[in-house]
Amino acid sequence: MSDLFGDQPKPDMPRPLADRLRPKTLQEVIGQSQVLGPEGPLSVMLGAGALTSLIFWGPPGVGKTTIARLLAHETDLHFVQISAIFTGVPDLRKVFEAAKIRRQNGQGTLLFVDEIHRFNKAQQDGFLPHMEDGTILLVGATTENPSFELNAAVMSRAQVLVLDRLDLADLERLAQRAEQELGRALPLDGHAREALLEMADGDGRALLNLVEQVAAWTVEGKLDPQALGNRLMRRAAQYDKGGDAHYNLISALHKSVRGSDPDAALYWFARMLEGGEDPRFLARRITRMAVEDIGLADPQAQAVCLQSWETYERLGSPEGELALAQAVTYVALAPKSNATYVAYKSARRAAKETGSKLPPKHILNAPTSLMKDQGYGDGYAYDHDAEDGFSGQNYFPDGMGRPVLYDPVERGFERELKKRVDYFAKLRAKRETRG
Structure with missing residues (x-):
């Protein structure tokens, strides 16, 4: 259904390098051996002649569209490509109608939907009957986590395959293939070549665009990294503040803090800032780390985070971000305990399970005579008058x-709190024995 996207380029028109190097077979695809290798799911499906609907989940420029197109070729299916960004309900109806006619004429349709997560729930539901009756074989592509972005009904009818960022070895192979196509080597020394691969940030399409720019230069000798950097703007790292990268990086920051690794924590903190993250969001999350993962093992940690947050608000960017970096360093090195976090969750669970049980009567106030007659306050022991300032009474509901x-835990300040908990437990047992 390439006609949805206008006429194909004329043979005599210059074609971008990325288009000229588009693989013609699945064996030519660089990277993604986890799905295309001999034991990979796509190879197994093709070998069994049983290709199912698929969802490709991965970052930009890793071959989602190319693989889908080659799958259609391998299975003799008519290839139709649409984008959820530009396709409305009327367009979808036309696609489905054309697929029905094609099926009546004996040919199936592989419908490739780029950015499929952009379709709303109703639009996604619209695919289901056509998937079920075999009118289309759906191949969706998304950069977002399908578990959160796609309907359960679509997910249950498709297999999710994860496509990875291209590593440096993959990018080097792609660069060599580009040089063969261009008929000349890039004018870069070894370090500059490595810098060029790094600039692509795992995106094959981005690399080919960079290669095309560099190959067009007329230079004497070979450029070093500095000369390359002067001529090329470094590609911004992939980071969508509302998407998967946002959640992946904050997860990496949180787990680095929990793992007491200040170097890794500062790295992920810096990655998020470089990606344009709001420092206030980071301030809030760092404070949450102090509450959730440090707690009373270091009561000062929460204060340090709040002070750093306040300092940022007073100084603004970029000076105030240093205060947040100090908070990151502090919480990474602080003793860790999630004892209060676990206790809070357990308390919420117990509160739900016990419903509306009343407190025991002996700890209820009795401001009226009727309440006194009902036994409110009877037998309450005033702890300050008790031995050791501890009565050991029961404060949970009767029964x-x-x-x-x-x-x-036996870490940080909570080591002292554990001594107090154990001390009161012994006193409580002692009082119960006496009673």
């Missing part, structure tokens, strides 16, 4: 077993 929710 509810006493749960252990807070279990402090």
